[in-house]
Amino acid sequence: MTRTAIALAAALATLALPAAAQSVNEVRRANGLAPLERIDKLDRAAARQAAAMRKAGAISHTGADGSSFSARLRAVGCSGGAENVAMGDFGGEAGVVAGWMDSPPHRKNLLTQGLESYGIAQDGRYWALVLGRGC
Numbered sequence: 001m002t003r004t005a006i007a008l009a010a011a012l013a014t015l016a017l018p019a020a021a022q023s024v025n026e027v028r029r030a031n032g033l034a035p036l037e038r039i040d041k042l043d044r045a046a047a048r049q050a051a052a053m054r055k056a057g058a059i060s061h062t063g064a065d066g067s068s069f070s071a072r073l074r075a076v077g078c079s080g081g082a083e084n085v086a087m088g089d090f091g092g093e094a095g096v097v098a099g100w101m102d103s104p105p106h107r108k109n110l111l112t113q114g115l116e117s118y119g120i121a122q123d124g125r126y127w128a129l130v131l132g133r134g135c
Contacts, residue, residue, distance in 0.1 A: 023097035024110065024118055024129070031111050041076045042119025042130045048072075049085065049130070050123035059087045059126065078117075079134030082109035086127040093120075096127045 025035035049072075052064035061069045061083055069083045084106045090096040100106035109131060120129045 023094045024120065027097060027101055027110055033111060033113065036115055036118045036131070039117045039119060039132075039135060042078075042117055042132055042135065043121060044119065045072060045076050046119040046128040046130045047121035047123065049083070049128035050121045050126045053085065053087065053126040053128070054123040059085045061085060073130070073132065076132075077135055078132040081115065081130065081132035081135075082112060083131070084109050084127075084129040087125050089125060090127075093122070096122075097129075100129070 028035055049063065053059050055064065063069075063072050067075075073081050073083075084100050086096050086099060088096075088099075090099055097110070100110055109129075112131065115131045115133050117132045117135050118130060119132075121127070
């Protein structure tokens, strides 16, 4: 796949997901945590991961180029964070966030203190949420 095609796939995967955006911050507020700012560079990072998973046909925290999540996070200028990924039909954006809240490790990521920003993307049945700090 060419860089242009990858960039286009990433751009298409980042189309507005307002229900998920609300849900991320709704679950944080409901648990006494500050809301996060949705930022473009984390939307793009999430979109690249969602596209990579769709292309591979499997969920993974490894990037298309073999990079680790922490390496990809540093590459976009963040000092720390977490990533949630999923595959499936969740009935919409709010559904995938609800699914993550029902999974202890994913719930822990969503409710981590000290996070400041996030990005979320869907590509077909594949979802990625990138949570960051120091971005």
